[in-house]
Amino acid sequence: MNSTTGKKLIISGVTDLDLASTLDCGQAFRWIEQEDGSFSGVAWDRAVNVKLDGGTLTIEGADESDLAYFRNYFDLDTDYSKIKDILSAHPSLKTAIDYAPGIRILRQNNWEALSTFIITQNNNIKRIKGIVERLCTELGEPLGNGKHAYPTIERLNSATLADLEPLRAGFRARYLLDCAKKVSTGTVDLDVIPKLGTEAARAVLMTILGVGEKVADCALLFGFYRIEYCPMDVWMKRVMAEMLPDGFPDYALPYAGIAQQYLFHYARGNL
DNA sequence: AACCAGGCGCATA
C-alpha cells in the first residue's frame, strides 16, 4: 500500500486508549475506520493511519520527528487512570466510564475544532463528516493520495458563498465565512482565548455567527483543551436528567469536559 | 411522508 514512503512511528506503553471510542465519538470528524480496525485520517495537516495493538500505537505516515505531535494529539502525557479514579466516586460516572474506558480528549488544532463544530449544529454525525470532508477537498492543501489538509484560516476567509456551495452545508456556510473573517481580522484572537477565564472565553467565541453556548463549549473543550467546559447537547441533557439529576459533584467539575465524553458516548449507546 | 439531526439567530413579550 504505502510502500513508496513507508514512514512509521511506533509509540509503546500506551494505556487508557481505545481508538474506536476516541476517534469516532463525535469530537473529531476526519477519521475513518478500516477493515483491520485501524483508523485513517488527517489531523490538521498530517495524513496518517493509526493502529493500536495492546499498548503499542503504530502511526503510518509519520516518523520520529512527529513523536511530540502525536503524543500531544492523543493526549498521552495525561494520566487518565487518575482522572477516572476521581470521577468514578460517583456511581453514574463509573457506569459511563466502564462502558468506554478508552476515551481520550484529542488535542486538536483550535481553528479546525472551532470551525468544524459550527457545522455540527442541527446536524447529524454522518452528514457532518461529509461536509467537513468536502470542505477539505475544496479548500485544503493537497497532501497526496487524494487527501487534503484542513483549510487554513486565510484560505477559508478568501472563499465566497459560491465557493462553499459544493459543501452542501446549507445555512451554515455563511457562519463559516463569518468565523474565518472574525478570526483572520483578529476580532476573535485564537491566541488570546487560552488566557481568558471561563465566561470571557465563551463570550468572545459567541460573537461569531453560528456560535452559541454549545458550539463555543465544544470549541473550548476540543480545540483548546479546556476540560472544565461541558458542552450540553440533546444527548447530554438526556443522560444528565437520567443519571445525574443533581448535576456533577464538586470533585468532578475540573474534569467536566472529560466526564462529558464518557457520558455522551454512554448515552448514544444506551439511551 | 413527516420527523429528526452534538443549535442558533431572530422576533416577541
Next chain:
DNA sequence: TATGCGCATGGT
C-alpha cells in the same frame, strides 16, 4: 429571561 419558529440538507 424565556419562549417559539424557521432554517438547508439528507437519512430514516
